[in-house]
Amino acid sequence: MKLIIAIIQDKDSNRLSSALVKENYRATKLASTGGFLRAGNTTFMIGVDDHQVDGVLNIIRNSCKVREQLVTPVTPMSGTTDSYLPLPVEVQVGGATVFVLPVDRFEHF
Amino acid sequence: MKLIIAIIQDKDSNRLSSALVKENYRATKLASTGGFLRAGNTTFMIGVDDHQVDGVLNIIRNSCKVREQLVTPVTPMSGTTDSYLPLPVEVQVGGATVFVLPVDRFEHF
């Protein structure tokens, strides 16, 4: 038995939840905020048998991997001329930090 | 030293808190949301000596065990006739998922 603790970006939370449910894994989500760069993130706790660890890590990797995303900057709020057209820029989103913890005992009441 | 992580239903949270305080255990609560069925749940973290694990597991079992509860369905909001009387139905409430984690080191500043 292992307890997987995965810290991911909020925007990947629904996709990861769905992917885990589809494979019959139960997860508990904790609201969390990041240290360095990440504003809003979510911490998943997933209890699994030892032989399921690699499968869950693959699900997390596929749902949350770092990728480039085109983001169109928000237009400045006022005082701008109509001739200004914001261009989409590439930003890096996603990513996951994952700890696999040993579990001495697991109970389900 | 062990760190007990218990995920329980919100509605059992106060009862579990009181039961732990009565036996002089300290707990920290984290707001959490469930994966599968559970809308709102609470995650308890409780640090205990090895010989206290069984005692705390008993407290959790007694405070949070799965049981049937009679729930009267909420009356539909409008457009119903007065002749409709909602009957109470049995639903399953409670339950706890508990991980007992080994602790390498414990400090209290």
Add this chain to the structure above:
Amino acid sequence: MKLIIAIIQDKDSNRLSSALVKENYRATKLASTGGFLRAGNTTFMIGVDDHQVDGVLNIIRNSCKVREQLVTPVTPMSGTTDSYLPLPVEVQVGGATVFVLPVDRFEHF
């Protein structure tokens, strides 16, 4: 690899965050509420190499140690005479409860 879980008072949270960032440690914060005395507290999760544990524990001790603080009681809301001047009283603030957990595996996607 270790996962340090530190439960501290809300009022020490910003100071601890800054101290960790300055030393290049990443932390994830979880909103939490205390069992016994503590109203609002914050749970930090910090993943570190084994040889960094003592350094991080020192940062936590320095940022969050229990100390006396002079607090001026809030003046009663109404019906008081102007001759009443609340005197500052010493209260104990700060403190940290820290668990160092072994980590079987660490991944960063």
